[in-house]
Amino acid sequence: MDRRRALALFVNTTVAFIGSALSAVLGAFALGPSRAWQSARWVRAGALTDLTPNVPVPRVLVISRQDGWYRERARETVFLVWDGDKSIHALSATCTHLGCQVRWDTDTTNFRCPCHGGVFDAQGHVVSGPPPRPLDRIEARLDPSGADVLVRL
Amino acid sequence: MKFRRSASGLGEWLQSRTGFRGARHALLDEQLPPGTGWFFTLGSVLLALLGVQLLTGAFLTLYYAPTPDHAYDSIRFIVSTAPGRIVHGLHHYGSSFIVVAIVLHMLRVVAFGSYKPPREATWLSGLALFGLVLAFSLTGYLLPWDQRAYWATVVTINVAKLTPLAGELAAGVLRGGDSIGALTLTRWYAVHVIFLPALLILLVVLHVVLMRRHGISGPVRSRPGPMTPFYPWQAARDTAVVAVVLATMAAFAWNGAPPLEGRADPTDATYVPRPEWYFLGLFQLLKYFPGKWEVVGGMVVPGLAAAFLILLPWLDRGPERNPRKRPAVLLAVAIGMAGVVTLTTLGWRDSPRNREATAWTLREIGGRTLVQQTGCARCHSEEGLADSLEALTSSRGTEWLAGHVADPEMIAPGLREPPARRDEREVAAIVAYVHRLARQPYPAIPRETEVAGAIFARFCVGCHTIDADGGKDGPDLSAIGSKRDQDTLRRIITHPTSVNPDAEMPAFGKRLTPAELDAISRYLAARR
Numbered sequence: 001m002d003r004r005r006a007l008a009l010f011v012n013t014t015v016a017f018i019g020s021a022l023s024a025v026l027g028a029f030a031l032g033p034s035r036a037w038q039s040a041r042w043v044r045a046g047a048l049t050d051l052t053p054n055v056p057v058p059r060v061l062v063i064s065r066q067d068g069w070y071r072e073r074a075r076e077t078v079f080l081v082w083d084g085d086k087s088i089h090a091l092s093a094t095c096t097h098l099g100c101q102v103r104w105d106t107d108t109t110n111f112r113c114p115c116h117g118g119v120f121d122a123q124g125h126v127v128s129g130p131p132p133r134p135l136d137r138i139e140a141r142l143d144p145s146g147a148d149v150l151v152r153l
Numbered sequence: 154m155k156f157r158r159s160a161s162g163l164g165e166w167l168q169s170r171t172g173f174r175g176a177r178h179a180l181l182d183e184q185l186p187p188g189t190g191w192f193f194t195l196g197s198v199l200l201a202l203l204g205v206q207l208l209t210g211a212f213l214t215l216y217y218a219p220t221p222d223h224a225y226d227s228i229r230f231i232v233s234t235a236p237g238r239i240v241h242g243l244h245h246y247g248s249s250f251i252v253v254a255i256v257l258h259m260l261r262v263v264a265f266g267s268y269k270p271p272r273e274a275t276w277l278s279g280l281a282l283f284g285l286v287l288a289f290s291l292t293g294y295l296l297p298w299d300q301r302a303y304w305a306t307v308v309t310i311n312v313a314k315l316t317p318l319a320g321e322l323a324a325g326v327l328r329g330g331d332s333i334g335a336l337t338l339t340r341w342y343a344v345h346v347i348f349l350p351a352l353l354i355l356l357v358v359l360h361v362v363l364m365r366r367h368g369i370s371g372p373v374r375s376r377p378g379p380m381t382p383f384y385p386w387q388a389a390r391d392t393a394v395v396a397v398v399l400a401t402m403a404a405f406a407w408n409g410a411p412p413l414e415g416r417a418d419p420t421d422a423t424y425v426p427r428p429e430w431y432f433l434g435l436f437q438l439l440k441y442f443p444g445k446w447e448v449v450g451g452m453v454v455p456g457l458a459a460a461f462l463i464l465l466p467w468l469d470r471g472p473e474r475n476p477r478k479r480p481a482v483l484l485a486v487a488i489g490m491a492g493v494v495t496l497t498t499l500g501w502r503d504s505p506r507n508r509e510a511t512a513w514t515l516r517e518i519g520g521r522t523l524v525q526q527t528g529c530a531r532c533h534s535e536e537g538l539a540d541s542l543e544a545l546t547s548s549r550g551t552e553w554l555a556g557h558v559a560d561p562e563m564i565a566p567g568l569r570e571p572p573a574r575r576d577e578r579e580v581a582a583i584v585a586y587v588h589r590l591a592r593q594p595y596p597a598i599p600r601e602t603e604v605a606g607a608i609f610a611r612f613c614v615g616c617h618t619i620d621a622d623g624g625k626d627g628p629d630l631s632a633i634g635s636k637r638d639q640d641t642l643r644r645i646i647t648h649p650t651s652v653n654p655d656a657e658m659p660a661f662g663k664r665l666t667p668a669e670l671d672a673i674s675r676y677l678a679a680r681r
Contacts, residue, residue, distance in 0.1 A: 007385035011392045018399060022205065025243075026212050029236035066540075068216065069230035071479060 023103055026044060042150040045080060045090065048142065051149070053084030056104045056111070058093060062153050068076040077101055079111075081122065090123055090140035090151045091124045110137065185387055186371035187378035192265070193369060193652035195258040197391035198398050202251045203357065203539050205399070207350060209244040211215050217296065219342035223300035225416045229591075232409055242406030248290050252431045255283050263486050266474035273466040275363040285349060289535055292345040294429055295338065303417035304426035306333055306341075308436070315451040333419070336512050347477055351378045360507060373474045391547070425504070433500030434493050440503070459490060504653035513589060514622040516614055518598055518604030520586025523579050526607075527558075543588055582610035608669055612661060619680070632681055639678035641668055 045059045045084035056079035066074045077093035091111075093101045110127060111120040117126040124135035139152035168174050217238070218227040259279070262268055268276035268652040294308045310327050316319040329336030381387070418424075428436050435455060442450035461468070469482045476483050479559035524530075524542070532539045558580045559598065585620070616627035633642070634648065641652060647670060 004385060007389040011385050011388045014396050018201075018396065021403075022208065025236055025239050026208060027239045029234075030215055030237065032234065067219065069226040083462055123390045 021107050040093065041108075041152065042141075044143075045078060045140070045149045045151045047148055048082070048146065050147040051080055051082040052090075053082055055106075056081045056091065058104065061151070061153065076153060078151055079104065080151075081150075082138065086142070087148055088140050088142060092136040092138055092150075094136065095131060096133045096135060097129070102135070166297070167353035168275045168449060181382070181384035181388070183365065183368075183383040184380040185383055186375060186380060188372035188376040189369065189381075189387055191390055191394070192261050192396040193371075193387065193493045194391045195254060195261055196364070198395055199251065199254050199258060200361075201399065202247060202254060202355070202402075203353070204246045205402075206242060206251065207353075209240050209247065210346065210350070212240055213612065214346060215245060219296065219338050220602070221298060221338060222337060225413070228297045228299075228413060232413075238409035239403075239406055242409040244400060245410035246402050246405040248286075248293065248429070250398065250432065251286055251376060253442045254398070255286060259283070260490075261485070263482070264476045265370060265373055266469070266476070266479065267475060268466045269370075269469070270466070272363070272367050272370060273362060273365065276466055277463065278356055278363060280359045280459075282353070285353055285356060286391060288432070289345065289349050289353075290429060292341040292349065295341050296345065298412055298417045300414040300417055300421065300424050301427065303333065303419065304430045306337070308426045311522065312439070312451045314447045314637065317448070319453070322534060370474070371472070373476070379673070402521060404550060408670070409466070414591070415588065427504045430497070430501070432503070437496045437500035437503060461485070461489075483557050511595060512620075513593075513598070514585070515580050515602075515619045516607045516622050517585045517606075518603055519608070519610030520582035520589075521595065521605035522603050523583050523610065524586060527575060527583065527594045529583075542587060543594070560585050562656050576611075578614060579611055582607075582614075601672060604669070604672045608665065613673075616658070630677060630680065634678045634680040637678070639674045642677050643674035646674060 024103055027118055037092055041091060043063055044062045046057070052055050058077055058079055060075055060077050062073055062075055070107050076105050079091045079093055080088065081091065093115040095102050095115065095118050096118055097113065098120050102111040102118070102120065103119045104110075107113050108121060111122075111124070112118070113120075113129065113131070115132050118129035118131040120131070120135050124137065125130075142148065142149055143150050175251070178299075213231065216231050218224060218226055232241050261275065262276065272574045295302045310324050311340070313323040313327050316323040327337070327340075329340040388411070408496055427433075435451075438450040438454060439447060440450075442448075465482070469479060473479060529542065533542045558575060609617075614623045614629070617629050618624065618625045637645070645652045645658070646665070647662035648660045649658040650660075661670070
């Protein structure tokens, strides 16, 4: 290889290397804010004494979520369902069809969505209407003292 | 074979549609005089550094928020990931590298007499670029909105007030409002990311076009031999130097820029402003011209230096380029550089270190033990109701934190068991610890020091100082071990009048356990 071609190869590979190193760092920076969202945590949703066995009770929770450098305060409605003993579960109030907030109808003992007539039973399963899947279940438990309901949001 | 033919076919097609070979020829095949060497690589280094600065800057705007409420948190968010730390670090150190490279580039031009006819306009556009780089630095310095940023900007704006006749106007234009605040930040941000880069690109293009128009000045004495094309001969030298410079910069940037200081606090009267290192010389100059003479240090001397540089092609006339035959100019520049270096060194040595830069104070260390005793981790943990203390991304003010520590029920309602009550001094130590933790991970500190720290923060800090933190009523204890041994210290703390009948210090024999007395006296005896 003559000197001219060797130098050209050196220039081209070095420039290509610098360019790719810079692109890799900038690309990783642009794509991956690893702490943009934080994982769910247990939030106090109410006292057990406020619940009636087998009747879903709506709770509006204010949860703060980390959105990058911003702390966002979001309101979220969950239904707490208690079996009257030790077992408790929670359902999201967001309809799985198009995201309207469902309501508990005490007469028919169903969840009803006001938007497109979706109907769910007390366990969140679809009874009729357009919703494609059951209401989202949210992890719930009693705190160690047994007085408070905690949900994971 | 087939591939090669189709590749050349694509090349022909592109050539016929875009004429790219002409552009390539114009960019790379510039004919350079023989003897063009390593001294002529600095322009390419600057071009590469400016390119990196533009790229990293553009990407930083993806996450940066230019408001006083969020700027600081957004930078902390940026440096919370490894790529963010590197990008931020490159942008931070890039400015220093550019200033050094620009000064070397100018020294080369002065030594080689490259500003002489017909290249005066090239020289002037270069000077304008230098000014632009300093303007970038000043405006960028404010953006992190930490103490360092805020107080350096206070000084900048006070210097601007020295402008003859239009001082208040200049300061008002820079501030955007009555005081340094949201309007200043958006203004400096806009200037930093829109106006200055646009001007920079224009001026760089102008500078390079002018350089190409007249050709490079080449070595002082022209040598015999054929002209060589830029690529790959000079390009190889340029690439080698650029690679070394960028690798050095990457090494600096690997662990990110120096850590942020506390969030900007306009009420903190104790903070000592300190500019970026390359402004230290100017900063130092101001100190020699107090009161009404301030305008001399802030405006007249820098103005004269700028005027000298602008007029240089007309002060140093004649075709002679050999530095040995232009002693007057070289001497003047050497004196100027010596002045800059001396002032910068003096400024470096004079500027008192702020507490931020040094190690953890004893009060902050003590705060950690108090945090553990208070039970903050019941909520502030990975699995808890609130962010763990290490992960707290919001940096609340001292008052909020003090209120929260004293009565969490007030700020985080719903908390079932209130934590142990804490008195004012303990709260101050906890607040100091949390604030410090927000900027710097907790270092490995011996358990003994932590115990001593908690005792110091609870009982001693009101009257005694250690490492510039504490009260002034009693003696400074930073080096007490060189005066008193452990046994004497223990007796003084237990019952001060047993050692010195006139002592005003209260006795702690009943308030500290024997183990605590041992711990604090042993720690103090070890301080020399």
